[in-house]
Amino acid sequence: MRTRRVLRGVLGAVGLVPAVAVLHSGRILWGGRLRESAPAVDAALVLGMAHHNGVPGRYFAGRLRHAAERALEDPSLDVWVLGGTAVGEELSEAEVGCRELQRLGVPEAQIHPSPEGCDTRGSLLALLRAQPEIQHNRLSIITDPHHMVRARMLARECGLRCAADPTPYCPVTVRExxxxxxxxxxxxxxxxxxxxxxxxxxxxxxxxxxxxxxxxxxxxxxxxxxxxxxxxxxxxxxx
Known part of the structure; x- marks a missing residue:
């Protein structure tokens, strides 16, 4: 009898997986497309991603391109690039991102690296430890549309006030x-x-x-x- 109850519980949990996947996919696809045309913020947080020997990967490059446009539109905007060093890499995601922003024409005075953290939450917490005053600023998060809903949730969990600003330059489509x-x-x-x-x-x-x-x-x-x-x-x- 107990075995049957356990089996029914397991089957019920397995049956929930497709429903959870569909529900969360909808949240990601809908929420990730909500963008303020030009968030009134003090600083933008660019979430790091993979690079290849110092060259930003396609996703990271799309985030940085959008951040560069925001910075060039508003010379008073501080841009923080987040992300530590992956296994086998010498340069952090933050360092690579800052170099790319400079290459795109953003003045060095606007660019700030936060080269710690192995994931989104860890990178946000590392920034807060190094710059605790940033929690009082109005911030935007720049990342990919798929990543935006979770990134904003984690930022708010860390105590940051963030507006969503997903990059329009995501390098892949639904066909890929x-x-x-x-x-x-x-x-x-x-x-x-x-x-x-x-x-x-x-x-x-x-x-x-x-x-x-x-x-x-x-x-x-x-x-x-x-x-x-x-x-x-x-x-x-x-x-």
């Missing part, structure tokens, strides 16, 4: 596999963010570990990155 891979990644990330809000960060970490284990089975090359993020999370908790 990477568009769907990115969407599935963000669905999992949004589940974790919801867990943090509803049940606390400890439960969210357990959920995240399960999802990373699944991702590691599907994409083994991601395991090293997951290990780096876990190590950084553990260090932050000790601090």
């Amino acid at each position: 596999k990477s568009w769907w891979v990115f969407l599935s990644h963000e669905v999992g990330g949004l589940v974790v963010a919801d867990c943090a809000q509803l049940a606390g960060r400890r439960v969210a970490r357990r959920c995240e570990d399960i999802l990373r284990a699944i991702d590691g089975c599907i994409r083994p090359h991601r395991r090293l990155r997951h290990a780096q993020i876990r190590s950084a999370d553990s260090a932050a908790q000790r601090d």
